[in-house]
Amino acid sequence: MFSKILIANRGEIALRVIRACKEMGIHSVAVHSTADTDAMHVRMADESVCIGPPSGTQSYLSIPNIISACEITGAEAVHPGYGFLSENANFVQVLEDHDIAFIGPTSEHINTMGDKITAKETMRKLGVPCVPGSDGGVPTIEEAHKVSDEMGYPVIVKATAGGGGRGMKLAKTKDDLEEAFSTARSEAKAAFGNDEVYVEKYLTLPRHIEIQVFGDGKGRAVHLGERDCSLQRRHQKVFEESPSPAIDAATRAEIGKTCAEAVAAINYAGAGTIEFLYENGEFFFIEMNTRLQVEHPVTEAVYGVDLVREQINVAAGLGMSMQQEDLVPLGHAIECRINAEKLPQFQPSPGKVLAYHAPGGLGVRMDSALYQGYSIPPYYDSLIGKLIVHSPDRPAALARLRRALDEFIVDGIDTTTPLFYQLLDEPDIQTGDYNIHWLEKWLENIE
Ligand code: MV4
Numbered sequence: 001m002f003s004k005i006l007i008a009n010r011g012e013i014a015l016r017v018i019r020a021c022k023e024m025g026i027h028s029v030a031v032h033s034t035a036d037t038d039a040m041h042v043r044m045a046d047e048s049v050c051i052g053p054p055s056g057t058q059s060y061l062s063i064p065n066i067i068s069a070c071e072i073t074g075a076e077a078v079h080p081g082y083g084f085l086s087e088n089a090n091f092v093q094v095l096e097d098h099d100i101a102f103i104g105p106t107s108e109h110i111n112t113m114g115d116k117i118t119a120k121e122t123m124r125k126l127g128v129p130c131v132p133g134s135d136g137g138v139p140t141i142e143e144a145h146k147v148s149d150e151m152g153y154p155v156i157v158k159a160t161a162g163g164g165g166r167g168m169k170l171a172k173t174k175d176d177l178e179e180a181f182s183t184a185r186s187e188a189k190a191a192f193g194n195d196e197v198y199v200e201k202y203l204t205l206p207r208h209i210e211i212q213v214f215g216d217g218k219g220r221a222v223h224l225g226e227r228d229c230s231l232q233r234r235h236q237k238v239f240e241e242s243p244s245p246a247i248d249a250a251t252r253a254e255i256g257k258t259c260a261e262a263v264a265a266i267n268y269a270g271a272g273t274i275e276f277l278y279e280n281g282e283f284f285f286i287e288m289n290t291r292l293q294v295e296h297p298v299t300e301a302v303y304g305v306d307l308v309r310e311q312i313n314v315a316a317g318l319g320m321s322m323q324q325e326d327l328v329p330l331g332h333a334i335e336c337r338i339n340a341e342k343l344p345q346f347q348p349s350p351g352k353v354l355a356y357h358a359p360g361g362l363g364v365r366m367d368s369a370l371y372q373g374y375s376i377p378p379y380y381d382s383l384i385g386k387l388i389v390h391s392p393d394r395p396a397a398l399a400r401l402r403r404a405l406d407e408f409i410v411d412g413i414d415t416t417t418p419l420f421y422q423l424l425d426e427p428d429i430q431t432g433d434y435n436i437h438w439l440e441k442w443l444e445n446i447e
Contacts, residue, residue: 001316002026002076002101007045008066009081012367012386013294014041017079020308029073031066033059035377040369047073054379060084063091070100077101077315079308083381086291087114103315105217105269105290112266113288117160117198123274123285126262131277131284133200144181147199148174154202157181159188159195163287165235167191170202203284205435206277208232209244210289211259212299214307214322216314217269222324223256224303227295231423231439233346238416238439239423240295241334242302245394245432246278252329255283260324270311271296277436294337294386297365301333301390332397333390336405338368339382342414344446350378354412359404363390363397366408376413384415394432398424422446 006029007017014030018041021028030045035054042048049069052059059065061084070078078095080086080103089107096102104110113119117136124130134147137160148155148171157180159167167188169180181197189195207230215221228244229237243252259274273289296307305327310320342349352375358366368385370376376384389404391397402424408417423429428438 001318002312004029004073004075005077005079005103005312006031006066006070006073006075007041007079007081008060008085009079009083010036010039010041010060010380011369011383013081013292015044015369016367017081017308018044020306020312023306024309024312026312029069029075031060031069033379035379038374040371040374049073054377056084056380063088063094066091067094067098067100070095070098075100077103077312079103079311080291082291082294087289089114101315103270103311104292105215105272109266109268110290113272113290114163115160116158116163116287117196119288120198120285122266123262123288126265128258128262128274128285129283131200131203131286134198136198137196138181138199139196141178141181144177144199145174148177151201154204155180156200156202157184157197158200159184159192159197161188161192161194161196167197172202203277203279205437206279206284207244207246207434208436209247209276209278209283210293211256211274211276212296212307213259213263213268213272213274214310214320215263215268215270215272216320217267218319219264219267220320221260221264221268222320222322222327223260224299224305224322224327225252225256225329227298229295230434230436232436233439233443237295237337239334239336239420239429240298241332241394241397242298243329243332244278251281270314271307294383295335297367297386297388298333298335301365301388302329302331303327304330331390331392332394333388334397334401336387336401336420337383337416338385338387338408339416340376340384340413341382341416343416343418344443346416348378348382349414350376350382351413352376353410355409356411357407357409358385359387359407361404361407363400364388364404365390366404370410384410384413395430398430 004027030048051065089110092107169184171180212224231239365388
């Protein structure tokens with residue numbers, strides 16, 4: 001086992017990893033920018049290294065600075081958290097060149113899944129159901145017309161270097177295709193330096209369902225069911241739950257088996273998420289994320305596992321403790337992402353936290369790096385906490401969520417907390433009758 005791990009991240013996810021390290025008897029090293037000297041992850045780690053000025057590009061994204069911090073402290077492994085360098089294949093390569101372990105998959109798997117065309121082709125060959133669309137890249141408008149006519153409108157043009165909602169253009173009819181195709185290409189060229197695009201049938205009212213997978217890197221893998229992440233605003237998730245109100249045990253077992261077998265076949269190592277659109281009882285693969293996700297705690301609650309501990313064990317060559325037959329979902333978990341933002345416009349609201357009280361009690365988990373007196377810096381994303389509740393069933397989880405929100409106190413900054421009270425009052429949320437467009441439509445109509 002590693003004796004020292006460096007966490008190349010900040011905020012609540014850095015704390016999450018430090019907590020796992022402590023429980024495993026592993027020394028933790030925090031890195032921080034000059035804006036994060038007083039951050040909780042720095043206090044909670046065994047050691048810390050300043051790696052640069054406030055700007056993320058010059059600190060948490062600086063590969064040379066993070067490698068230097070590893071060398072100075074003698075860290076044997078790096079946990080990247082999510083965002084920042086977590087899906088950067090070059091970073092993984094540089095770590096390898098310095099004999100430092102990366103707690104995550106290989107650079108090859110990151111590359112494969114980072115290119116969305118290659119990811120889709122890989123998954124299709126592995127038997128994972130995909131959205132109907134072009135076979136690979138579409139280099140000309142003539143070809144775009146040909147595939148679109150064959151499959152029928154609406155279609156969506158996506159950048160192979162995109163993902164997570166970046167670099168997509170919808171063509172509702174044939175008249176829209178030329179513009180969608182050319183703007184998707186030029187925006188992709190400008191944003192990613194790669195103008196390759198592909199075309200898919202546009203699904204009008206799907207849910208976003210993602211399957212948590214975990215591999216040992218040696219041909220064994222398991223799945224840990226699904227998370228329903230349909231409630232999003234501008235491609236940012238707001239409210240996630242497991243199990244999905246739309247998925248039954250037989251459906252879960254079938255898609256889960258398909259996903260676990262796919263990642264086992266490629267010797268995938270560590271945590272991964274296979275994203276699907278789910279419409280009319282059918283799954284359609286869109287992307288795979290090769291990192292630990294923000295919303296992993298809902299899966300941890302329902303399956304009773306510590307995904308970060310498993311990641312560290314696999315990276316250290318000790319294998320995973322999970323066996324598929326032992327992974328039985330229990331109850332229902334919901335996560336609310338609480339942002340330092342001012343409603344109704346969601347403007348960032350950094351500043352000093354004058355009072356802070358985290359909710360607690362049975363079935364409540366608050367992952368947050370806030371404390372009273374802390375000043376939230378304006379340089380990073382606005383997530384300040386994740387409130388996760390777990391109960392025997394969905395109605396009880398909704399009731400527990402309301403109770404936990406009542407206990408939550410944060411003064412001095414604006415947060416998105418009021419949104420969750422309003423959501424809990426909605427009949428569609430109470431019944432689970434929502435899709436990927438529900439939240440944006442609802443936000444247009446309230447206030
Ligand atoms: C789609 C789609 C409809 N049809 N692909 C947006 C994020 C990226 N991961 C994929 N996205 C979509 N791909 C086809 N063929 C609709 C979306 C989409 C979406 C997906 C998940 C959650 C929220 C969304 C909001 C708008 C569009």
